[in-house]
Amino acid sequence: MTELKNDLVLRALRGEKTERVPVWMMRQAGRYLPDYLKLKAKYDFFTRVQTPELATEITLQPVDQVGVDAAIIFSDILVIPQAMGLEVLMEEGKGPSLPQTMKTQEDINCLITEGVEESLKYVTDALSLTKKELNGRVPLIGFAGAPWTILCYMVEGKGSKTWDKAKQFAYTQPQLAHQLLQKITDITINYLKAQVKAGADMVQVFDSWAGALSPADFKMYAQPYLVQIADALKDDAPVILFPKGTWYALEDLSKTSAAGLGLDWCISPQMARQFTGNRITLQGNFDPSKLLAPIPEIKRSVKEMIDGFGTQRYIANLGHGIMPNVPVDHAKAFVDAVKEYNHE
Template identity: 75%
Template sequence: MLQNDLLLRALKGEKLQRPPVWMMRQAGRYLPEYLALKAKYDFFTRVQTPELAAEITLQPIDIVGTDAAIIFSDILVIPQAMGVEVLMEEGKGPSLPNTIKSQADIDALITENVEESLGYVMQALTLTKQQLNGRVPLIGFAGAPFTILCYMVEGKGSKTWEKAKKFCFTQPQLAHALLQKITGITIAYLRAQVAAGADVVQVFDSWSGSLSKQDFEAFAQPYLVQIAQALQPHAPVILFPKGSWYALPALAASGASGIGIDWCIDAATARSLTNSSITLQGNFDPAYLLASIPQIKQRVKQMIDAFGTQHYIANLGHGITPDVPVDHAKAFVDAVKEYGA
């Protein structure tokens, strides 16, 4: 039995005194306790060791007091499960030396037995669920198919994703074949996460904002909708297509329970585009956590005033950055908890 079910109630649209609050990337790089583990273990050791992943997942619950935990993992475990090598260099980000170029590359991808190949994630979820002991809900997640395609084709991070977009635009049949393979394994992966203890799942389309509305509708939206519709009978789904404000009307009708939004759209516009029919999550600029604590608290109040306390989850518009002081992160969380008190 959950002692704090605000997140689940917000996703159902129930009337609340205040919205729930959590922060994307809350388990990690701004916390000294995390940095101590980072100094001892490389990135994928942290991800692939259930005891470490559970410990890192719980840190923000204990330290800053968020209303939900999100499992410590990475979106690029899916390419790994598909047989693609993923390297993670500290300070440089991910690299995938063997990029997808042809039908033969796509045919060689593994899509079976994700429950086994990523069993360490399920073990981490189950262990975390036990250690949470009902304090708050646990969120599982995966990368969206378009975002995963970007990494598998580009081979590394990019500001423009020109190589990935060229692949989609010049070889659309190959792109859709790859997107469908990613979608299938992602659905199986998220279902396994729910079975292992995730109360909610979030799908991160971190790079969909690089697409026009027309191209989003071709290469991102159909696969997000497939995932939402496949998972919704099992657990609430939050879709986060960063930068794709134009997709709000379509995604509000996708069957998902929530949509994450960044800081480049205001509450009134987001509510209008979704006809106030779905729970919205966001949209605090993570950089504003570097302002003074009184400024943070004032901005949080303004944000909740604008969105209201129903059909809303207070969160950042993207992940918390490493340079945010812990007391500023806590001030953000506390300001939400103090709303209306």
């Protein structure tokens, strides 16, 4: 094992003292980087994801060009429905679609839950290759979508603002919903364990659509499965849970075996600290749209954010993924502002 030269993110997750705040950005590998766009012009989305050499090249770009403190493997949360036997289409400008949606017991019975290591070997190959190429410069992050968010896509068949169909499915056929959630959870645990074995130093679970649920429904349909994943992985690698839009669950989630919690920009650092009682490392929560502001404004807002969270048990990040129209020098200004923050 190559020794890590920069282990700030991992130390922050362990609650150890860090000499400065570590920083990375969700979706940092990809869409706003000119070098990524060149590859995008040549290869379709799943070719980029499924070719380890391409995925590695894309994963390394922000480490080289923006100076982040961690690499996150270039992949997609919808590789799990693919591994379960569903077709996933990615259309330019339209987002993902799944032609075959989950409606009945039979649909759920037909899903594959075995052999994820084989079917998603391209992800673990990309992780191993990236790990080698990084040569200990920064830690490598693996990830998966959370069970509730994956259910949303599998039932709805495409993106949605309200996820009415997914919620209707959960509320009218709760038993089926829990069966589906458990199947997704089981395959996801195996997938994340395989990622750690292949070289991921930590993993993040993205529950992008958790905020569509009320507090009571989050407790029913999202939280138990997030907790199962955190428990299953706790001895393998640190786990960051990121259920977007669920400030109401922070206190509960801070008492789980997760090492960190991701936050969106709709909560103040002070409230997040109060809810979590400094029991857990927090990550976030810069509004990605604010990266379009003038650079001096970005730097001022970053300072304000770190002032609010404090410099320990904290990883600076965005409150959701970086947007395609963010200029690279603005992304770099965000990262630099975190690194330049005066700790005294």
